Structure formats: C-alpha cells, structure tokens
Amino acid sequence: MTNERFDPSVADRRWQAAWDEARCFEADSDSNKPKSYVLEMFPYPSGRIHIGHVRNYTMGDVLARYRKMRGDEVLHPMGWDAFGMPAENAAMEKGVHPAGWTYQNIETMKGQLKQLGFALDWSREFATCDPEYYGHEQALFIELFENGLVYRKESEVNWDPVDMTVLANEQVIDGKGWRSGAEVEKRKLNQWFLKITDFADELLAGVQALESWPQKVRLMQENWIGKSQGLEFAFELSNGETLPVYTTRPDTIFGASFVAVAADHPVAQAVAANNCEAAKFIAECKRGGTTAAELETAEKLGFDTGIGAKHPFTGEHLPLFIANFVLMDYGTGAIMAVPGHDQRDFEFATKYALPIPRVVAASVEDAGEPFDGEAEAGDGVIVNSDFLSGMEVEAAKREVITRAEAGGWGKGTTVWRLRDWGVSRQRYWGTPIPFIHCDDCGVVPVPQDQLPVKLPEDVDFSKPGNPLLRHPTWKDVACPKCGSDAQRETDTLDTFVNSSWYFLRFASQPADKPFDAAEVAKWMPVDQYIGGIEHAILHLLYARFWTRALARCGKLDVKEPFASLFTQGMVTHETYSRKDGAREEYFMPADVDRTGDGATLKADGKPVQIGKVIKMSKSKKNVVDPEDIIRDYGADAVRWFMLSDSPPERDLPWSEAGIEGCGRFVQRLWRLFGHYDPTASGEDKGLARKTHQTIAAVADDIEALAFNKAVARLYELTSATEKAAPSEDRNHAIRSLLLMASPMMPHLAEEGWQAMGESGLVSEAAWPDVDPSLLVEDEVTIAVQHMGKLRDTLTAPKGASKETLEALALASEKVQRSIDGAEIRKVIVVPDRLVNIVA
C-alpha cells in the first residue's frame, strides 16, 4: 500500500459509480432476510441541498449501511415532495413552468445527494408531481370518499381581493396579503374535508403507545388532538330558546354567575339582527388581532343581551353576554362562566362587576375565604353548593353529570380540539381533486379508468388566481354518470396529502394500483423514521391518519406507519455582520477570515462582528453550501463531521476548525490502513481486547443513534492501534476499524478495502464479529476512597474477593496517610470497582 494521501476528489466518484454498477443498495422485496426499512423525510426540491438535509440523510445512511452489514434486507429509498407553492411563485416571478422548475431542481439536488455517497435505492425514486404518483393518490382519495371519510362543507378562507386568490394562513401577515399587501377578507367557499376526527380516539391511543417516539412529539400530538371530558347541557333562555353549553368543570356549576356566547354564535347573530349596538360589538370582536401578543393583552369585552339563562339547579336567571373571548369552533360556542375558578371569567366578571362566588376551597372551613386577585383553578373541596358541598372535585363532577343525565337536561361528553382536515387548495401545482360537478348528478368521482386526472400544461401565470379555474377548456367534461355537460373540480389537494402515503409507494410500486398490500406488509412499518421536529404535528399526524384510514378501508394491515421516530437537531453557525448605518449587514462565512478571537472580511481586511451561533438561514447569511465543503474536504469528512461531537438530537455548530479536524482524521485513518501488514505475526492481547470492546460498543451506539459516542470510540481505537507494534491483532484492529468506519466514511473504507487486497465491496461486507471472552478485562483498576474521597487507585485481578481488595486498599501508603490513625468504622467494597474506607 502506498503512503499517498487519500484523494476524495477521485475516490468519491469512483466508488459511487461502483455502487451504482453493483446495484448494491436496491432492496429485494422477495428476500428472506430480516427486513429493515430506514426512511428519512423526503425533501422538497427547492433548488439545492442544504446542510440540514446532509445531517438528516447522513444519520439515516449510517443506520441503513450498518443494518445491511448486520445481515438485514434494507429498504432505504429517496424521492421528492414536489408539489407546493414555491414552484408557483417561481412561475409567477420568472415566467418558468412549475414542472420545469421542479424537475430541474430535482436533477440538481439528486446530483448533490449522489456526491455524498448515500446508500439509497434510486430504483424506487419518484416525485409526488409525477402523474403516475398523483394518479394513484386520486384513486386513494376516491376510495376514502366511498368509505365516507371525505365530505364537502362551506368553510372560511383568507381571500386576497387584489390577487383574487386564497391565501394560506402563513401568507397572511398582519391581516394583509404577503404579496399584494391588501387587507385580507374572510370568504366562505365549499371545500373538501377529510374526517380525521373520526380517528381522534385511536390516533390518541396510538400515539400514547408509540414508545420509540420522542416523548416530546408524543405530547405535542396529544395536545393537538386535545381530548377533554365534561358536561354538555342546555340553559333555558328567557326568550324561550335553549342554549347548549359545554364545561369541563360541572362541579363548579353553583359558581356560575353569567353565561356567554361567541360573537358568531347564532344567538348573538339573532340579537344583532334587531339591535345595532350588538351588531357593532360583534363587528368589533372580529376585527381584533389573533397574534399571541395581542391575545395576551386583549381586554375581555362583552355585550349584555338582556336575555336571562335559567340555572338548572337554582332556577336563578343569569345574564347572557356576547363575549370576545368565547370561541365559536370549540365545544358549543357558549359557556357557563364561573369567575371564581376560571381566570378569563374572573377578568370579565371584574370588569363588568358581576358576582364572583367561591365554590371550591382548600377545606370546608375556608368557604368564606376571599379571592386574591385571581381565579383559583386548583383542586379542593366543593363549598357553597347545596348538595355538592363537602364533595371532592372529581366526585362532584360525576354527581352533576349523573343528575343532568337523569334529569334529561345534559350529558357527559368528550370534546376534541382536533378539527377535520380541510384539503382544498385553490392552486395549480398540486394533485387535482378527482371529482366532477354535474348539475343533475351532483358530485361524481372520476372513474378509475380515467385516472390520473392530469394537470394541464398550457397554463397562464401572468394573472393572479387559480390557473385551473380560468383555463379555457380543462374543466369542461361530460358527467361520467349521465353524460351531460359538467365541470371538473378545480381545487387541488393540500401537499400534506402527498406526504401522507409516500412511504407505502416506496415499499411497493405496481403500475396498476397505488401499492400491493402483500408487498407493503413485508416492509411496513418503517423501522426508523428520521426528520425534523418541525413535522412533529401535522405531517406525522396526517401520515398516521392516512395509514389508519386506508386500514379501515381494507387496503392495509398496518395501523402505525412509523415504529420508531427520531428528530434530529439543526446545524447552526455564528453570524458575521457589520453596522451599516441603522441596518446590520451580514456576510457569508466563505467571505470571512476567522482568526483566533476575531474575524475579518476577506474583501477589505477589516474586522466584522461575530454574532451568536444560530440556525443557518439565508437572511443571516450564516450558511455553508454542502457542495462547497464536499469539494474542499470530500464527502467522508463532511459525513464524519455531521456525526461527530454533538448528540444527534441537539443542534450541531458548524465550524471551519471542526471540518478541518475531520479532514485530518480521514487522512489519519488512511495512513493507518497503510500499516496493515499481512506478514506481521504475534499477538497483542490488550489491543485485541480494546478492538472487541469497541466493536460491541460502536454497534450499541449506532443502534441507539448515538453517533457522537460511536465516533469518540473510533478515535480511541485509532489512537491505540497507531501506538501498537505490528502483530496479527493489530492487523485485525485495522481491518475492524475500516469495517466500523465504513457506514460513516464509505468511500475511504472502499479504497482501504481494495488496498488491503480484499475482494468485493466493503459496502457488502459483514459487521465484524465479537469474541465475548475478550470483552472482559482480566485486570481492573480499583478506586480507593477515604470518606468518599479518592486517595489512590490500584490494580487488581478481575473478580478479586472483597477481603483481598480491602487488604490491598489498607496497604496503600496514601490511604494510610489520609486515615492518619483514625478508627476504621466501616469498609465498603464494590467488587472490580472501588473500596471506600469510613474512618
């Protein structure tokens, strides 16, 4: 073997080509090996790969390559989440077609992923904007429709009156359209919905059982689904109507001092119809901002309708208000207000001088305690409440529900925060919703043999609005049922639908249907899913819902798509900036020289301010382009950096010094591989032990996705091996290092494998075996403490008796000096670990 430097600019390409040639990462659905499905969240083809993709896909790649070495049949696919608004924006801004723009980006980004040497099964690649994919999606959508899981409903959208278009919530900034700056209006449109609320219960129970998901994500989903239990009951109103309300605190019913409805509640609307003061108040409520800060400080406002609501137990008439803090879309849009034990009600009652009775207290004796400026929402005993007085909160809740149900005026109910999923988007670049509107037959699904409903290519983006709607001919079709003139649906599906079943299509991709159930059953569930925490709620919840919905329709057997989930941290970098008048001007790291404590701009040599280490973002310019660093250091150094130092779930600070260290290590390993000497003989028991211990530990670390620890262990073994004299055990250590490093630095490993004279690809080699007898040391270091403080260490044979260790410890001069003749009261001996002398 030569002593030349490892040259990634040559080796990377060579081995990437060799892997393609050997097709060694193509998954075989007919294999008898244990299966392993490793999946990273597929990217949106925005233009170029960013460093976050590199970190995400490197982690998945190490796991996929490792599992393959352990003998699994690995499915590790990649594709493109290709529908979405950036393509349409590009079409409007640059006059390019969304499809052309998207496929161009895919080509660029695929090339970048290839440069990183990921062990991906490219034979299964697809983009969600391929008509083949979205055609199957249309078939599934119709399937859900036929199973009663799709419906249409009037729903409010954000309407931009200048651009004549519907805006997503995130496109509305301070109540104005992001592009036009026009005041956004609320409009009602007929839209498509998926019945995710039908699955609220099982989605909640399911997420609670997903033990291999991060606790954080599980809690976020639980909160999002938001199950609450309470009592729904009706107030009789003085105008003869009834008003249903929902409460989670029926135990406090005797503390109710007013009733309130939302501004858009029918009762409020009815009052406003012949009371212009009320109408004015309602209009004012709608104007209020909805940002967190505004809500925080928003004053509780109400309008007294003059109507009375009859308390179900006391018969007393409570005043009925229209209140700005009551939400129409939660519960019944109306509440019984208990100011003593709900902070919002407390603030309202204080403002309008309404009674604030106490009905919960720390004890019966505290029934008369005044409130200390705020409501008391906590536990306690019920007071001032007729037959409930003296009961605990939970018992009182049950008692009131029982009486309400017996009296027929209310019932115990469960209320969910989760809403049905509105999937209609008035956009071009998405999956056309496969339905036809016929004047006579109503809404008719497009027949199977007419799928896919393809997007027209001759579209015009020069005008705002939905190009499908104003296309001259596309929407004109014959009704599939009666044959008369009808119109296509011009809405497209939310892009989250595309990512709700792509993992099934990766597992199985027949031409004539979305997937083959039997083939999917072989691969699903995904064994390890890896992606960003930003998808903790929507994407992961929708994908879980689609999987369950398809299972309910009999298309699938699996209920949870992702057995294990990992959310990786972001890549961060310090910022470089300079004050330019009042503005802060930022500079790219590539344009800055970092010197010791300071930094200077390359262009003028003058210093720049070094800012905080934050997430890489274009606006702060603290970004590094993966292609640049691959060119400078090679794919393996970049991959190694992504795995080093920071635990994978935490943020990883990018640094020039760090990547240089990784580049050095690549060369250092390469030199060590050069010391592989087939003629060497003799043994090195210590190194052999270290080698086997490392093999076992690195395997455990990779399985736990603790890549930073695996990296540290490989550094340690490298140092030990470098220092060792040539021997058979040293050769074994070098060969083992190469194999262990191969999932992380596959190009270097292949190059070394070939140089060692091994045949075939290291990517198809097996993980090194462990000799269990070499995992245990025969000598151990014993810590000797006096009163819990370390005084000495000594070496003893493994498994030495307590008596032996005690004697050895007491023989230590340092220990004796520390004890200094004091009386020994107790000696604690932990075999193979320590001796603590209490004196």
Next chain:
RNA sequence: GCGGGCGUGGCGGAAUGGUAGACGCCGGGGACUUAAAAUCCCCUGAUCCUAUAGAUCGUGUGGGUUCGAGUCCCACCGCCCGCACCA
C-alpha cells in the same frame, strides 16, 4: 398561562449512584525541515504550594437522602422549545 426539555472546562460534549471532564476543537510547548505545509510527541478545570510529590475547591443556586450524588428527592434561578382566550 399550560406542557416539555436543558444548565458539566475557553467551546461541542462523555460519565449502569462508585476514579468528573472520555473524544473532538481551540490554546501552549517541543520534534522533523534551509523554511513552510504535512506529520508526530508532550501539556492544557481552578486555586494553593515547600511544584515530577501534595492539598483544597469544582457539574446553575440552596437544602436533603447515602459510606459515596453531575446522576435520586425537595425548593429556587436561568435559558430553550411547543401550545395558547380550547371553557
């Protein structure tokens, strides 16, 4: 407000209740070299000191449990994230 997480050297971070700071980065010193690059070796928590020895302190703060606490318990402080007028 509710829910969750995290606080360890100059920095990123290791550490089944048992030798705190593995490993990497930065920094310092040295070797090789005409020189540089590359590479290799040594040192690198703080303080004290009679300095190859030794001592004291040290994991956000204050208590507690224990022979022994970064780790377990209680209280507090700070930072980060998610949700949020959800009755």
